[in-house]
Amino acid sequence: MPYHVSRTDFDSLVEKAVAVLPEEFKKYFTNITIMVEDYPSKEDRRLTGSKGLLLGLFKGVPYTRKGGFFDIPYPLPDTIILFQKNIEDLCSSEKELIEQITKTLIHEVGHYFGLSEKDLTKHGI
Numbered sequence: 001m002p003y004h005v006s007r008t009d010f011d012s013l014v015e016k017a018v019a020v021l022p023e024e025f026k027k028y029f030t031n032i033t034i035m036v037e038d039y040p041s042k043e044d045r046r047l048t049g050s051k052g053l054l055l056g057l058f059k060g061v062p063y064t065r066k067g068g069f070f071d072i073p074y075p076l077p078d079t080i081i082l083f084q085k086n087i088e089d090l091c092s093s094e095k096e097l098i099e100q101i102t103k104t105l106i107h108e109v110g111h112y113f114g115l116s117e118k119d120l121t122k123h124g125i
Contacts, residue, residue: 003091010036010084010101017102025109028063032112033077034105038085053089056104057081064114080108 005013014036018026040054048054060078082104091097110120 001092002089003093003097004088005094005097007036007084010088013098013101014082014105017098017105020102021105021109025113028113031077032060032080034080034082036082036084038083040081040083040086044081053086055083055086055090055100056108057083058108058111060112062114063112078112080105080112082108 014034018034040048040050040057044057045051045054047059048057058078058080060076082101087100087104088097091100107120110123115123
């Protein structure tokens with residue numbers, strides 16, 4: 001049975017998941033936003049080509065492709081979106097919810113660092 005919480009409680013769990021990410025990753029989090037939405041939009045699904053349950057999405061320019069000769073910052077922030085209702089549908093307890101939020105966040109951070117779905121799967125992320 002899905003484990004549901006309020007948006008405020010879910011946001012707090014996301015903040016806790018971000019807080020425990022290793023500092024060597026967080027120091028590269030410049031101009032990045034983490035958002036929570038209930039479900040992915042049709043456009044999100046189209047962008048990913050996903051036909052399954054989409055738990056999160058990275059939108060932006062991977063860190064590995066930033067910089068360059070003039071090192072001009074990108075004007076819009078990169079975004080990691082977590083889809084609350086889809087994540088909750090996989091969980092039956094608060095413990096499972098915390099674990100799934102963390103796992104999904106780490107997966108999307110992997111995309112931020114330029115890893116493909118194939119790379120992430122290969123490394124069990």
